[in-house]
Amino acid sequence: MNLNRRTLLLAGGGLSAAAVLAACGDNNPLSSESPTGTAPSGSPSGSAPASDVTLTQWYHEYGEAGVKEAVEKYAAEYTGAKVEVRWTPGEYAKILAAQLLTDDVPDVFEVEQGGSLDMIRSGQLEPLNDIIDPVKDQFNPAVIKRFTFEDKIYGVPQTIDMQLLYYRPSLLEAKNIAVPTTFEELVAAANAVKTSDIGGFFAGNDGGVGVLGTILLWASGHEQLNEERTEAAFLTDDFYNALVAYRDFSKSGGVLQAASAEWYDPGAFVNGEAAFQWGGLWSLPAIKEAHGDDVGVIAFPAIGAKGRPVVPFGAFGACVAAKGKNVQAAKDFVKWLWIDQEDKQVDFSNAYGTHVPAKVALVPKADKLADGAGADAAKYVAENGFTNDIMWSGALGDAFNAAVSNVIKNDADPKAEFAGFAEKAKTELAKLKG
Incomplete structure (x- = not known):
C-alpha cells in the first residue's frame, strides 16, 4: 500500500491525507528500449560534462516496487553532473519544508502540484519558464494551468495520478441500462442494478462525503475561486442543489455506506460489493x-x-531550489530528465503502477493506457481534469468540508450552512495575497 503518491489527489476531493492508505504498484523491470527515439543519455545539449558539479535530488518514498531503483538509474546516466538521489521516507512534505529553511537545500526536489504558494511567496522555488515555456504545449494543459502562478512555472510535471468512476458493464447490460452521462442517470443506474448482494454506488465508508465534496462543486459547473482569486465562485443555487441531489441519492439506498475497504483501495470493487x-x-x-x-x-x-x-488529478513536479548552490546545473538536469528524456518519462509512468504521462504525445506509448479503461482514463484527465486552486487554503478547505458534511450527513440547509463562507473566503484570500 502506498500513501504518499496519492496524497496530492486527496485535497482535490476534500479528504484528509491522513485518512488514506492507498494504492498498489507493479514490480516491472526497467525497460531497456527507448520507445520514443529520444537522444541517448548524457550531457545537456551544447554543454560539456560537468563532473565537478554534484547535485542532490530528493524524492518522497513511492510505494510501487522499482521506483527507487529507476530514479537512481536515471540519475546515474546523466553525465552533466553527479546526481545524488535522496529517497525520503516518512512525512516528506514536512521534512522538505524544514530542509528548505536551512543553508543546505537540495538542488532538485519533487513537490505536489509543482509548488505551494508558501514556497513561491518565500522565494524557495526557481522559476523554470526558460526551460518549459518552449515545450509547455506538449504537456497536459490542465496540469500546466495548475503549475502556473502569476505567469511563472515553478515545476516540470513528472507524471499524473487521477481519480475516476469504475463500473461493471455486464451489470448495466443485464438491466438494459446505458452508461450514465449525467448524475441523474448515475442515480437511476445505481438504484436499478443494486441487489441484496451488491450495492449500487460506493465512494467510501463515510458515504462518499469526504472524497466527493469538491467534486460536486466542479461537477455542478463551478470553480472554487473567481479569476482574480479574491472570492469564492460557487455559492449559487446550482451548487446547493448538487449537494441536495447527492444527499437524496445517499438516502435512496443507491449509495453503499460501508464496504470491506475504502474508496482508494480496489478491494470492495474486486469483491463485487458495488x-x-x-x-x-x-x-x-x-x-x-x-x-x-x-x-x-x-x-x-x-x-x-x-x-x-470531472476527474480530479494530481501531479508531482520537479522543482529547483532558488537558493541552491548550482541553480543552472540543476535546471539543466531537470530539463534533461523531465523534458528531453521521453523514454524515461514513459518508463516512470508506465512501469511502476498505472499513471498518465505528463506529455500528451507520450500517453499512447504507455501500454497500460493503450486501450479500454486505461485509454478512457487518459482521455478524461486531458479533457475533464480538475485540481484545487493554489490559493484554496487549508482554512478554506476545512470550512468547506465541514459544511458539505453537515448538509449531506445532518440534513442542514445548504444555503444557511454556507452563509458565512463568502466573507471567510474574502478574508483568507486577502491574507494570502498580502
Missing part, C-alpha cells in the same frame, strides 16, 4: 485482474443544467 465505485487509476491493474474486460471507467457525471464531467 456496481460503481469511485477510485483511483492506480487500482486499475488489480481491478482488471479480477474482472478482465468487464471493467469500464467514466468521469464523475455532470450535475444540473450547467454541470460538466
